[in-house]
Amino acid sequence: MRKTTLTTGAIALCIAATLITYSVTASKEAESKSKPKAMTEAEKIKRGEYLVNSIGCDDCHSPKRVGSNGFEVIAEKRFSGFNPDEPLPTVNPGEVKKGWMLFAPDLTSAVGAWGQSYAANISSDATGIGNWTEEQFIKSLREGKSKGLDGTRPLLPPMPWFVYKNMNDDDLKSIFAYLKTTQPVHNVVPQPRPLAELK
Numbered sequence: 001m002r003k004t005t006l007t008t009g010a011i012a013l014c015i016a017a018t019l020i021t022y023s024v025t026a027s028k029e030a031e032s033k034s035k036p037k038a039m040t041e042a043e044k045i046k047r048g049e050y051l052v053n054s055i056g057c058d059d060c061h062s063p064k065r066v067g068s069n070g071f072e073v074i075a076e077k078r079f080s081g082f083n084p085d086e087p088l089p090t091v092n093p094g095e096v097k098k099g100w101m102l103f104a105p106d107l108t109s110a111v112g113a114w115g116q117s118y119a120a121n122i123s124s125d126a127t128g129i130g131n132w133t134e135e136q137f138i139k140s141l142r143e144g145k146s147k148g149l150d151g152t153r154p155l156l157p158p159m160p161w162f163v164y165k166n167m168n169d170d171d172l173k174s175i176f177a178y179l180k181t182t183q184p185v186h187n188v189v190p191q192p193r194p195l196a197e198l199k
Contacts, residue, residue: 048178080185082118125184
């Protein structure tokens with residue numbers, strides 16, 4: 001009888017140990033599946049390139065020319081923002097006061113009730129985001145702060161930062177990582193102008 005009790009006890013212990021081991025293993029597997037693996041720098045850059053090419057950064061931040069396929073980004077000026085040496089059409093503030101918003105021919109400048117804004121240089125040059133930190137970049141898009149610094153002016157239309165702020169940290173970090181690898185283009189973009197200054 002005692003031998004049977006010991007055998008039954010040993011079997012019960014083995015079953016309990018097996019169940020505990022299985023439970024711990026299953027818990028660790030579930031935990032590892034719920035935590036995404038950290039991306040390598042190369043993976044971040046690749047993801048950033050995909051996002052930048054998908055969410056329309058070139059639409060405003062890259063000078064364009066009209067080619068056989070319509071608007072075509074000027075490769076050597078990609079992400080350099082508005083070029084102050086390019087002539088702009090005359091603005092009719094009366095039309096803006098009626099509620100219209102106007103765009104420059106290559107979409108790098110816009111005029112609306114806020115005045116005239118110019119697309120920023122987001123290339124890797126020092127006149128772009130070359131000296132920015134990742135934290136600045138994220139703050140800029142999350143809080144709509146120029147240069148991602150406290151106490152600066154808000155980002156102006158048509159920059160849709162209020163949409164991009166919904167992206168997760170990994171996506172914003174990936175975009176920043178990719179932009180830091182782009183060709184640096186030296187271009188100092190002018191400050192926005194209030195509507196009263198436009199003629």
